[in-house]
Amino acid sequence: MxxxxxxxxxxxxxxxxxxxxxxxxxxxxxxxxxxxxxxxxxxxxxxxxxxxxxxxxxxxxxxxxxxxxxxxxxxxxxxxxxxxxxxxxxxxxxxxxxxxxxxxxxxxGAANEEYSAFQQTLKGLGKPSEKVWQEKAEEFIRSHHTSPVSIYLLNTYFVQQTNPDYTKIDTLIELMSGTLQDNPVIEQIKESLSKAKNVAVGRTAPYFSLPNAKKEMITRTGEFKDKFLLIHFWASWNEQSTEANAKLRKINRAYKKNKDFGMLGISFDVNRKAWKEAIKQDTLTWQQVCDFNGILSDIANQYAIQSIPTNVLIKPNGQIAAWNVSDEDIKRIVAKKDAN
Structure with missing residues (x-):
């Protein structure tokens, strides 16, 4: 995960x-x-x-x-x-x-014992899929309207997902008691979902201007104008980013001669040296930018980033085509444009 x-x-x-x-x-x-x-x-x-x-x-x-x-x-x-x-x-x-x-x-404590019992029901399932985790979490939330455990499960298994089901989340929040709905976490979730809806598939990607290693400001409407743009959000301190970068190298090799496609890495690093070393070590030859504000970077807020590594594919017209795409997704989406 x-x-x-x-x-x-x-x-x-x-x-x-x-x-x-x-x-x-x-x-x-x-x-x-x-x-x-x-x-x-x-x-x-x-x-x-x-x-x-x-x-x-x-x-x-x-x-x-x-x-x-x-x-x-x-x-x-x-x-x-x-x-x-x-x-x-x-x-x-x-x-x-x-x-x-x-x-x-x-x-x-009732809540601790409720959470412990919930976890024990999952223990016998081996390695359940994400769908099974969500089903079990929803069962708990629907039967525990006043338990703070419901907030934790909602946030963990529904909100902090690659493609949150906004309708499901809204429904589960409505089931909770008034006391739980006044909880600061629920307010944070509602605010986070509001931002996420602004970067849903079909919406216009937010504008950004970020410096690369040469301190040149890179924008989507600059060198990536009228291109498909794959943006990869990552960080040198995130272990999963190394594995994701390996997959991106293959995508880069396949599309680096395609004039209608570009790639951009946006890092949430805070240390310039660590960032540069990771770029060199992972052989990231496509454009890389970072403002060194970590997860407090404006771009994290604008794109409602909940986890890393994460990527988003933007169409030439600036609309968001898909989140967390595979190389097969890219082939399909780019080919569809070429067929038009």
Whole structure:
């Protein structure tokens, strides 16, 4: 699965002393974890802090000050994100193994136990397809109108997808209770979907002007005017981008002599040196641009990028032809123009 952007503003602050009546404890016993650091950060705007949890021989015991029900994320090994739902005066116990962090078991707090039960229903399915994950998530949402777990599942399995089903998402949001609909994450989802609809297939691609390695400003209406343009969104820090770049090299070899087709890489790097090294290492000979603002780049917002690597094919008239196209998709779409 692609690495997703976490569309959450996490503010780093000191964990100060507070009222003991608001304390929530998180205890864990996870085989294979050893002596490691786990990061805890907010996922819904109600917990704007990053805490570090120190594990010793796979066990940890951490206390946080909580005023109201909130969703958070436990980050293991700097890569695996596991949701945890916090409420004041709860004692949460987590067990499992690093071999299957997605199937940790939780005790303490209704939402945690609901999520744990949901994950266990999937455990026996082996490696379910994305469609199966969505079906199971929809079943849960439809039967849990007041659970914060429903928001997490909606965001994970429906919103952060390559081609979100806007109608389905709107329907599932409408099923949720008023309390859930007031959640900051739902507001973020609605805003994100509004932006995504602006770059749906058939809509005009947003204008951009971004610098290449020579600091020349590159635009769609410049050297790519009246051409099909395949834009690839990537970053040197994203592992999946290397694999995607290998596939793009094949596409470039097949179309580099086609005067009606162009390619452009737009990176979400923040480090110029790392960006240049990745371009050289991955042999990216087509045009590359980057403004070094990372995922906060205006282009990420304009094109409603939810994950990378991602690509979009734009027609010569500026309309969006398709998202996340394969070489077969390109052949079909370009051939259709040639046939007209």
């Amino acid at each position: 692609k690495k997703k952007f976490v569309w959450v503003a996490c503010l780093v602050a000191l964990a100060g002393c507070g009222d003991n009546s608001k304390e929530t404890s998180i205890q864990g016993d996870i085989k294979g974890l050893g002596n490691d650091t786990i990061y805890l950060y907010g996922a819904d705007g109600n917990y704007e802090r990053i805490d570090t949890i120190i594990a010793k021989e796979g066990k940890f015991d951490h206390t946080v000050q909580i005023d109201t029900t909130t969703s958070a994320i436990l980050l293991f090994n700097h890569t695996t994100q596991v949701p945890v739902f916090l409420n004041k005066k709860e004692n949460i116990k987590i067990q499992g193994s690093t071999d299957a962090l997605e199937f940790l078991t939780f005790e303490g």
